[in-house]
Amino acid sequence: MRIAGGAFDPHAELADFANGRESAGGIVSFLGQVRQEPGDAVEALELRHFAPLTLPGMEQLVVRAESHWPLMAVLVVHRVGVMMPGDPIVLVACAAKHRRDAFASADFLMDHLKSSAWFWKREKTGEGWRWIEPRDSDHADLTRWQDVP
Amino acid sequence: MRIAGGAFDPHAELADFANGRESAGGIVSFLGQVRQEPGDAVEALELRHFAPLTLPGMEQLVVRAESHWPLMAVLVVHRVGVMMPGDPIVLVACAAKHRRDAFASADFLMDHLKSSAWFWKREKTGEGWRWIEPRDSDHADLTRWQDVP
């Protein structure tokens, strides 16, 4: 689990993560990247965090996932700072003996990382930087996991 | 979508897949590999298929996923032949604008690939090769997706 201040290579991270995990039947990964669609006005994205809360929060989240699902290993890498379209933002990977556990835990981690972590986001367009508001739908995502202590 | 007769590098495949998909917000991947636990007796795994049914079946499955979820791209690579512990067996990746669609479609593809595709599997131990029997639990997995036409 780590916060990356600069660019990272998600595929090299995944290759390292899978290497030596021959006891895992399946590895599920999620890669989130700065989206750019044709005609999209977003030129850059910035994520800021408050380390004293973000790091323990993410560590706690990983512990929660590892307590609930039988996992062999968990990888979480989250970028902060200024990113360009196409840049990786977040990589989560869960290695488990059973496929279903790997899927569920990766899904769980993403729902919580995106909604509970202490990240503030702003986008740059031709008109300058603009902060992204909180969204209610993220809270709806979290109700899916109420049975996970 | 392809059947690989020989070894493939899942991380190079994923890197190629992600490259140029800047319009996708998220990419979910599943990598299944030949499991080896300490003390495990399995020395090798062989998968055989019947190409005239496997290939159209997998193509149909991808079409079904693409019709049900708004996906940017789907990657399915499935090994056949003799594999060693740690070797990749299957790689599925789904790129979507929204995270939830990428997770659901990758999960769906794996449930169906493992249970409906025309693959026969045998394992080699010190006592020789042994065919793996059909399992009922896979059919239970499929009932999760009854609302997907």
Place this chain on the structure above:
Amino acid sequence: MALLLLFLGPLEDVAGAGEIALDVAEPLTLAAIAERLEPELAVALVGAKIRMALNGNLVAPGEVMAGDGDELAFLPPVSGG
């Protein structure tokens, strides 16, 4: 030319080979094909769970009419897990 029978998965062990070529004078039903094979193999092939594909297309056992140049594949249940 001949009628080519393919045995997939564990059926290959029963047949002793992945394929068997039969010389046939005319198209045969499944029953007629089974009569030409070893009894143990014939019994395995007509099991309720064996699917068949004629020239790559699934067919019901009662629909099998396979002759010279045809390929008839016998497909046991696929492996789990």
Place this chain on the structure above:
Amino acid sequence: MALLLLFLGPLEDVAGAGEIALDVAEPLTLAAIAERLEPELAVALVGAKIRMALNGNLVAPGEVMAGDGDELAFLPPVSGG
């Protein structure tokens, strides 16, 4: 030494800086800290949705007692999606 106030996310724009150092004689309550700031910023900081962390630990607004050498961070709601 001083009391260091940190403004996260959009609050930085309201404050005009990521941090402000206050010279303080003794530990202050939130109300006393707010009195030392520009009115617009003070109003933004006491909004219902602003969380606070004193030296890295979340605290309730009523619990704030921050003095020389302390770091008080103001955390607006995090961004969605």
